[in-house]
Amino acid sequence: MMSEIKIDSILVxxxxxxxxxxxxxxxxxxxxxxRSPILCEAKDFVTGLYDAEGNMLEQTENLPILSFSxxxxxxxxxxxxxxxxxxxxxxxxxxxFSMGNQNNDVAIFKPIFFEEKLVGWSAAKGHQADIGGxxxxxxNPNATEVWQEAxxxxxxxxxxxxxxxxxxxxxxxxxIRLTMVPEDIKAQIGACxxxxxxxxxxxxxxxxxxxxxHKNELFRSTEKMMRAEISSVPNGTYYGSSKVxxxxxxxxxxxxxxxxxxxxxxxxxxxxxxxxxxxxxFVNGTYTSSCSAITLTFLQMVNPEIPHNEGMIKPLTYIVxxxxxxxxxxxxxxxxxxxxxxxxxDSIFKALGPAMPGRVTxxxxxxxxxxxxxxxxxNEEKYVDxxxxxxKGGSGALEGDDGYDHIGMIDASGGxxxxxxxxxEQQTPHLILKHEYLCDSGGVGRWRGGLGVETxxxxxxxxxxxxxxxxxxxxxxxxxxxxxxxLLNSITLTYPDGKVHTPMSKDLIEGIPSNTIFKQIxxxxxxxxxxxxxxxxxxxxDVQNEVVTKEQARQEYGVVFKNESFEIDKIATEKFRDL
Numbered sequence: 374m375m376s377e378i379k380i381d382s383i384l385v386x387x388x389x390x391x392x393x394x395x396x397x398x399x400x401x402x403x404x405x406x407x408r409s410p411i412l413c414e415a416k417d418f419v420t421g422l423y424d425a426e427g428n429m430l431e432q433t434e435n436l437p438i439l440s441f442s443x444x445x446x447x448x449x450x451x452x453x454x455x456x457x458x459x460x461x462x463x464x465x466x467x468x469x470f471s472m473g474n475q476n477n478d479v480a481i482f483k484p485i486f487f488e489e490k491l492v493g494w495s496a497a498k499g500h501q502a503d504i505g506g507x508x509x510x511x512x513n514p515n516a517t518e519v520w521q522e523a524x525x526x527x528x529x530x531x532x533x534x535x536x537x538x539x540x541x542x543x544x545x546x547x548x549i550r551l552t553m554v555p556e557d558i559k560a561q562i563g564a565c566x567x568x569x570x571x572x573x574x575x576x577x578x579x580x581x582x583x584x585x586x587h588k589n590e591l592f593r594s595t596e597k598m599m600r601a602e603i604s605s606v607p608n609g610t611y612y613g614s615s616k617v618x619x620x621x622x623x624x625x626x627x628x629x630x631x632x633x634x635x636x637x638x639x640x641x642x643x644x645x646x647x648x649x650x651x652x653x654x655f656v657n658g659t660y661t662s663s664c665s666a667i668t669l670t671f672l673q674m675v676n677p678e679i680p681h682n683e684g685m686i687k688p689l690t691y692i693v694x695x696x697x698x699x700x701x702x703x704x705x706x707x708x709x710x711x712x713x714x715x716x717x718x719d720s721i722f723k724a725l726g727p728a729m730p731g732r733v734t735x736x737x738x739x740x741x742x743x744x745x746x747x748x749x750x751x752n753e754e755k756y757v758d759x760x761x762x763x764x765k766g767g768s769g770a771l772e773g774d775d776g777y778d779h780i781g782m783i784d785a786s787g788g789x790x791x792x793x794x795x796x797x798e799q800q801t802p803h804l805i806l807k808h809e810y811l812c813d814s815g816g817v818g819r820w821r822g823g824l825g826v827e828t829x830x831x832x833x834x835x836x837x838x839x840x841x842x843x844x845x846x847x848x849x850x851x852x853x854x855x856x857x858x859x860l861l862n863s864i865t866l867t868y869p870d871g872k873v874h875t876p877m878s879k880d881l882i883e884g885i886p887s888n889t890i891f892k893q894i895x896x897x898x899x900x901x902x903x904x905x906x907x908x909x910x911x912x913x914x915d916v917q918n919e920v921v922t923k924e925q926a927r928q929e930y931g932v933v934f935k936n937e938s939f940e941i942d943k944i945a946t947e948k949f950r951d952l
Contacts, residue, residue: 378586384579385594388587389680392431395571396420399497399564400433406560408553409502410800414792415761418499420564422572423447424588425491428683436500437672438474438711441665441686443496445472446480450528460486461535463562465545467504468527469519470703474662475711476523477504477511481558483565487576492584495568497561502757505548509746510757512840514621514879516655516706523708524548532562551755595684600639602675603688606728610635613724615716617698618847620654621709621879628652628698630713632720636728643667643721644692648699656879657701658710664691666714670721674732709842709879715739719851726853734776735769735816735899736850738825740843741862741878743893747837750802750887758801760828760893761792762808764843767815767823767897770856776823776898778810778920802833802887811894813922817929818856818900819907824920825859825897832889839866839891841880849896856900857929863894905931905950913939 399420407413419439421432427447434440449472450464467479480498484491504511505524516522524545531541546555576584610633617628628649635642651657658666668686672679679685693700699717701707715737722733742764746757768776794805807829816822845862852858866874866882867890876882912932915921917939926932931949933942 378582380586380590384583385587385590388584389431389591391575392422392682393433395568395575396422396431396433398571399495399568400435402564402567403497403499403560406563407499407557409557409757410792410796411502411757411759412499412557414796415759418497419443420497420568421495422568423494423496425493427451427494428592429686430493430588430682432681434681437669438662438665438714439478439498440681441668442472442474442478442661443480443498444683445661446528447482447494447496450482453528458484458491459534460484461532462530463532463565464528465526465531465558466528467523468525469659469707470525471527472661474659474665475500476506476519476525476708477501479504479526479558481561481565483562483569485569485572487573487581490581492576492581493572495565495572497564499557499561501554501557503549503551503554505550508840508881509550509755509838510744510840512708512744512842513706514655514840514842514881516708517622517653518704518706520704522655522706551757591680592682592684595680595682596687598676598679599685600688602679603636603641604639606636606641606725608636608638609728611724611728613720613722615719615723616848617649617656617713617716618844619878620652620656622652622654626652628656630699630716630720632717632724634721634724640688640690641671642690642692645697645699646692646694648697651696651698651701651705654879655706656698656709657705657707658699658713659707660693660695660700662710663693663699663713663717666717667691667721669714670718674725674729712740712742712843730854731772733853734771735818735822735853735856735901736858737768737780737898738766738850738859738862738896739845739848740765741845741864741893741895742841742843743864743891744840744842745801745803745832745837746840747802747834750834756801758797760830762797763826763828763893763895766825766862766895767859769850769853769898770816770818770820770822770901772901773820775821776815778824778897779826779895780823804831804833806831806890810920811897812920813925814859815897815920816850816852816857816859816900817904817925818852819902819904820856820900821907821915822850822852822856822859822898822900825895828893828895830891832885832891833887835887836883837885839876839882839885841876841878841882844878845896846878850899852899853901855903857904858899860894860896862896865892866890867892904929909941909946913941
């Protein structure tokens with residue numbers, strides 16, 4: 374009987390580490406076997422293990438905005454199939470109206486059986502280079518409904534009892550443009566099969582009763598850790614808000630994300646009921662993408678040693694009403710939903726800042742992204758590239774630390790990698806002319822915001838298409854406690870005839886000729902604390918490293934240099950700093 378199992382605290386830790394090891398190995402498998410640079414280079418995917426009821430055992434969160442999107446879908450699958458789940462089944466899913474988070478983020482689930490008993494699930498979800506719809510690559514700023522964005526895939530078996538359902542496979546991939554996509558799905562299936570083998574071996578080693586008892590104890594101890602973190606926050610109701618700009622249809626449109634956070638002893642409720650209604654464009658979120666954004670933001674403010682399993686999220690309650698911009702109702706367009714994460718994070722940071730001043734950051738630079746599609750000039754093959762190199766910029770500073778330079782999207786929390794330059798120039802017809810940190814791009818403060826980047830690319834291949842999405846060109850990020858924000862983002866195209874075009878933040882530009890110059894400025898993060906309180910030695914080091922100019926050092930930090938040297942003019946510096 375399960376009650377007869379004696380809990381061994383060391384064995385609980387062993388199970389926790391084993392679950393993590395398995396999902397890490399699944400992640401490595403995907404990195405090595407996928408073909409799209411979105412997956413093998415940028416690692417825009419997540420791998421996970423779940424118990425028989427769909428409770429999270431562990432996840433490897435290469436892109437955290439995806440991380441908390443698998444459990445809800447697993448429960449949808451369990452409810453849909455009931456007793457009709459068998460060894461060898463493989464289920465595919467992307468549908469945003471049955472707990473998916475984004476159409477391009479396609480999940481594979483594999484049930485795991487031990488001695489004819491369902492004991493768990495392995496899963497992998499990754500951003501596919503194409504998913505059908507009106508626009509190659511999946512981002513359609515002109516969309517108003519889901520069918521203009523993608524092929525909807527509610528949960529369906531592509532393998533049943535170990536046998537490929539060729540008709541289902543053919544139906545799905547007949548509606549997807551790029552031949553690499555089915556190959557990447559095969560890689561996801563392979564990663565799930567790897568997770569299946571590893572979990573079966575673990576259960577076999579210790580026995581199912583032992584596995585089940587220690588799994589439940591892991592959930593309990595993790596929940597206890599999270600509740601202890603929440604209890605350190607003063608009870609109260611906290612409010613914060615942020616803005617979303619332009620829905621792709623109505624120029625000048627604005628929307629507000631309003632967070633009401635209720636902390637009561639060991640529980641916390643995130644209530645977004647007062648958030649603006651859904652838009653008529655593609656700038657909408659889904660329940661799953663919004664809850665994922667809430668979770669990953671809060672995790673940045675608590676003990677990083679808390680294991681990522683079901684116990685972690687038990688004390689968290691989410692209220693994200695249907696019909697809001699964060700949870701659009703059927704059949705609204707929702708592709709932009711993942712990219713509302715920065716605004717959700719801003720609202721949470723602003724709300725909890727007074728209660729947790731040492732655990733919040735200043736504003737992170739907001740997204741402005743360019744997605745290129747076209748035909749490669751050397752091999753005539755279609756390509757899709759999300760320009761990860763320049764799409765985000767720096768993170769906000771926090772008490773005690775400068776922001777991280779060019780960290781990637783906040784929904785990546787540092788997990789999203791830049792593309793390798795040589796691989797980029799092989800996989801696309803483009804040539805990288807410049808990609809480097811942008812001087813003076815970090816918001817000034819006692820702790821400086823992380824640096825942004827400048828990216829210049831010479832585009833190749835005639836008649837390329839560029840989709841622009843984000844809203845980082847409307848409002849700069851913010852500083853905290855006297856720190857300042859940074860610059861606005863920008864994208865410009867300089868055509869071969871010299872004409873310069875600045876796209877809108879949600880735009881679709883077709884027919885771009887070869888040798889067009891793409892230039893992007895992705896700004897830095899906001900500063901934290903009064904700039905004149907920044908350590909003089911840190912300012913000198915920034916100037917020497919060419920990340921801050923002498924002019925900014927003088928005007929913003931009150932640090933004055935002698936002539937062309939790096940020697941400090943102590944008298945002038947004391948005067949500027951009013952010491």
